[in-house]
Amino acid sequence: MRPESHRGTAAWGTLRVPLSRVDRAFLNMERTTNPMVIVALIVLGAPLARSRFRDRIAARFASCERFQSFPVEGLSEAFWQRFDQFNIDDHVLSAALPAPGGQRELQTLVGELASEPLPAGRPLWSFHVIERFGRGSAIIARIHHCYADGIALVRVLLDLTDRRPARAQKRTGRAGDGLDMVPDAAARMTPTGSATGWVSQALSEGRRLAETGVHLALHPEAAATAAGQLSTLVSELAHISFLSDDPPTSLKRPLCGNRRVAWGKSLSLEEVKTIGSVLGCTVNDVLISTLAGALGQYLRAQGEAIEGLTLRAAVPVDLRAAQSGDDPLGNRFGLVFVELPVGVRHPLQRLYGVRAAMQTLKGSEQALLTYGLLATVGSLPRPVEDVVMNLFSAKASLVASNLRGPNAPLFIGGAPLRQVLFWVPQSGSIGTGVSMLSYNGRVHFGVIADRELIPNPADLIARIKTAFEQLVLLVLLGGSALAT
16 A cells, blocks of 8 residues: 555654664664665656656655654654655755766766765655656665665555556556555554553553463463574574674775665576576575675685685565564564675585575574664664674675565556666675665666775676576586586
8 A cells, every 4th residue: 555545643643753673773873984875776768757756756655654754863762753844846856967878877876875864854865866867767766774674665666656657547547556565554653652652552561471471371382482482592692693703805894985886787587596496496595696606706806815705694584574563664674694605616516505504594583683683772872882783794794685576567657667776775884785676577786885895886796697697507508417
């Protein structure tokens, strides 16, 4: 359901609505070297006027009360404050590329915007519309991480699209057949900032704990299961705490805050699925292994000795399926640390190494645990949060996000959507991010990196396609016989 349905709740109309602890954690992670801003790029195959897109944002995005509000940090909590001077024209802006107005110039603009914090004291989001890009237009979206995680925001952005072009909508009499990927959450956004709210919340939690205790007393087998889950969480906490820091490569240099982005030719999703099927691996296994291969090639080209080296990527995992009653906005994800065998040259050995690591993580509670840690961090003073986040960011060299989008063509205002890319922010000392998003039968890779770490991200993008082609070639030559 579209964000229009979020309007009119008492929580937003008369009271300050508290941020969740996790959302507050991302609000306080903001740094000049690492703005907590999710960046997305939509490339259209036909021109789209800024005025037309503005109307669509007003109807399908800005009608959500959260996007008419801005976060305010109080003494003991943060809350959403309605912005009385909200003006859609302050957030939907026109932009133009310098000549020749191609991909290189667009990448430069996206990198510049990704390096800038959003203006404080008003809703923290913006859209830049480039009306002339190639044969169509391009849209750059920036939204602060405290509003929602990348998974939720990609769904919100997809809700700006239609399943059919404008002419087809006219014939069917349906104006704007959106994807309706954002459920109605406003009814569940009740005010908990008041004393009454806190008492109600405490009583509710007390009842839940009491009911749980009675249930466990009457069902010893459930108590044993709960004890086992607690033991697993304690074990995972110990495992994460004792992870060594990632090795000192060029990806771990100090950050300057100047970000650069790149993207290249997409991969065929069908080819990725076929390779995975032949080799007994998942699509994720193939994509993560391809990324590891590309990183290895890139680091070798920089003259780094990486033989046998393993780096870690922090990979977001959506927890909404496990928490189906949650607000579809906000941050509802955990992180897992995935080992990338960048020092393994042979594509099949590297792939099976990734598969083994991913299978181990499937049985772990890392994502749930890190979500809980983020909630804890969100209740701490900012200096303490800094220390905690620096400790954890030292354990990975990059953030790698993989989202599955719709497998059918979409349209915005009658213009076909050709490409969708997104980049999630990094935190602490991490300054490199790689995004993978499937759309309409293609997998689109995007790289964002601090200039001090990867001066030209296009070099890494080119190696992603090379690494995948090497794997395809091995399969065609009969390498699948090595599958186990």
